[in-house]
């Protein structure tokens with residue numbers, strides 16, 4: 305077997321294509337392979353599939369292939385253009401590569417497999433690829449996956465806001481809570497963008513949604529009421545978001561009280577911020593005694609904390625009536641606490657009570673699919689590598705979209 309035959313086999317090059325030349329440059333650790341179509345051959349017109357004669361060729365193109373031993377390997381070809389009586393001049397696609405890719409399919413698969421294991425900078429170091437070409441492969445992969453994705457509205461949705469870093473621009477992440485995959489990443493957290501997501505489905509399809517977990521965020525609520533039939537009984541306000549709202553009120557009470565105490569040279573609340581923010585069971589063993597003493601003291605902060613901890617019991621109920629009764633007792637306590645931030649937070653929850661109670665029936669939160677949240681967290685940790693938001697969105701869909709992204713020739 306000579307080297308052209310060997311490379312035809314290695315590259316999977318079959319008639320009418322043939323390898324015409326191979327050069328090996330050992331000092332440069334580089335192999336170049338030239339591929340041409342057999343002379344006089346006709347190709348099916350890429351549009352109508354009728355056999356058509358070759359009219360001319362594109363300028364020479366080059367594709368990176370898997371390395372041969374330690375040598376980077378490149379495939380060169382000028383792609384024929386056919387002239388079809390119906391469709392005119394059309395370029396014949398290269399069977400070894402995706403359109404607009406500078407990689408062969410096999411090399412592109414390797415890039416994607418490596419991307420699953422490390423971030424883009426890591427891929428660049430391991431495979432000696434460029435930043436733009438690596439992102440190009442990821443972007444094409446996600447586009448392929450989205451094009452192949454069957455059209456289906458999820459039964460149980462999670463709508464969650466995410467920022468790359470705290471305080472930075474927000475994206476809305478729509479998650480299928482049953483499959484644990486990201487359905488869409490929307491550019492902001494406005495009513496218009498969530499409505500645009502819903503509107504890709506018909507009203508009948510939207511009616512099949514059973515439950516939607518979300519933050520108590522007005523634009524999400526309005527968009528869902530505007531698009532999803534029966535939204536009133538389907539929206540479930542996220543339990544963790546509700547507890548966070550009350551926890552923020554506890555923190556406000558603590559900050560205020562800390563300032564007042566310090567003015568009286570009382571440092572009891574110094575360094576205690578997280579004791580009050582953590583759930584009771586998360587307080588570390590070595591701080592338990594200190595925390596117990598603080599809780600027993602006559603402090604506004606400890607009263608606010610007790611109200612916050614009591615709220616968590618709301619989500620343990622299995623009957624809506626019992627949950628509602630528990631809430632009204634809690635609400636009475638919170639609103640009679642004379643702690644302004646707690647009263648405000650309680651009123652917010654009361655306003656949203658109907659869709660806090662839907663939790664009893666649907667039992668969903670945005671943490672329902674833990675897997676996807678921790679994966680998005682990993683994507684965020686790699687965010688130093690995202691020079692733009694499109695890359696961030698691409699990375700979320702690549703890692704969490706559950707997409708079929710393999711580069712393979714289109715059927716037919």
Ligand SMILES: [Zn+2]
Pocket residue numbers: 349350351352353354388389390391392
């Ligand atoms: Zn044609």
